[in-house]
Amino acid sequence: MSAPERIPPRGVTAGPVPAGPAAGSVPGPGPSAAAGPARSAAPSAGPAELLAKGELTVRGRIRDASNAALFCTVTYDGREASCVYKPVAGERPLWDFPDGTLAGREVAAWEVSEATGWGLVPPTVLRDGPYGEGMCQLWIDVVPDGELLALVDGEEAGPGWKAIGLAEVGEDRTALLVHADDERLRRLAVLDVVINNADRKGGHLLPAAGGRLYGIDHGVTFNVEDKLRTLLWGWAGEPLTAEAVGVLGALRDALEPGGSLATRLAELITSAEVEATRARVGALLASGRHPEPGGEWPAIPWPPV
Structure with a gap:
């Protein structure tokens, strides 16, 4: 097997952010750029408070985003x-959400996640x-942190890697797409x-300072139907870690009717979606294993990176 060909993680932007939002990208500004009250139960201090209460200033548009996404300071x-602001007015219609x-x-x-x-x-x-109500998320500066995704020749992932599947990389040539173990x-x-993520691409993985790793772009989540599409299939069928079982048990309790997490989610998604989330947690605990692709929905998002 040859050495892995690195697939570098992509940040939130693919290049410099231009000055000013693109004309016509979203409707004209609302009454004020100052913050209104956050609907979610944000902590009383720290980054969430800053995002929820701060004055938001648009600095540019992130042009490779599928929906209107604006680079801002708060x-x-x-x-x-720095933060990313995605106004509801700039969301493209989807057939299944x-x-x-x-x-x-x-x-x-x-x-x-919290x-x-x-x-x-x-x-x-x-x-x-x-530009009206929208999602506001802390900007993450990506730092070099080894390899998370790679392409290798051969049929085995090799030590330190988990296989995802074969990928076409050129005319009459395929390679094995792998992610780090x-x-x-x-x-x-x-x-x-748990969140039924329908779009976990490689570009949504952001290694940050201090060894942290973040996932972003969670707009197509929490559907009541199974729509899991991800690059992270390497542990499919393997037992959950003891840590994961403990975390899932706590989530199950918090998602019971009247539970702390169920109450917060009820302000953001439908009651059916909250119940479906609780059911997915219960199914994970009952199986004790990472799920495998079901075959009724494409298992890997396109493009994968």
């Missing part, structure tokens, strides 16, 4: 941070902004099952 109480719901799903994914204690999703809130990715694979 300022509050002497603090400033109700219109205007993607921003709430992004916030719901953060709420579930409930796990793993911190796999950047702080995310729902708030008013210059990394505990952070394994936690993210569990989170993706």
Whole structure:
């Protein structure tokens, strides 16, 4: 087997952010660029408070995003941070998700991530902004952190890697797509099952300072139907870790009617979607294993990276 050909992780942008949002990308500004109250139950301090209460200033548009995504700064109480603001008005209609719901799903994914204690999703809130209500998420600066995805010749992933599947890389040539056998990715694979993530691409994996790894772009999540599409199939069929079982048990309790997480999610997704989330957690605990592709839905998103 040849040495892996590295597939570098992609950040939130593919290049420099241009000055000013693109004309006609979203409707004209609302009454004010200042923050309105966040609908999700944000902590009383820290990045979520800054995102929810700060003054939001648009600096440019992220042009490779499928929906309107704006690079911004947010300022509050002497603090400033960079962030991504995705207004509901800039969401493209999807046949399998109700219109205007993607921003709430992004916030719901953060709420579930916080409930796990793993911190796999950047702080995310729902708030008013210059183009109306939308999702506002802390910007993550990507740092070099080894290889998360790679292409290898041969049929075996090799030590330190987990196989995803064969990929066409040129005329009459295929290679094995693999991801790192990394505990952070394994936690993210569990989170993706819980939130029913229909679009876990390689470009949505952001290694950050301090050895942290974040997942972003969670607009197509929490559907009541099974839509899991991900690159993180390397542990399919393997037993869950003891840590994951403990986390899932706590999630199940928090998702019971009247539970802390169920209450927060009820403000962001439908009651049927909250119940489906609880059912997925229960199914994971009952099986004790990472799920395998079901065959009724494409298992890997396109493009994968």
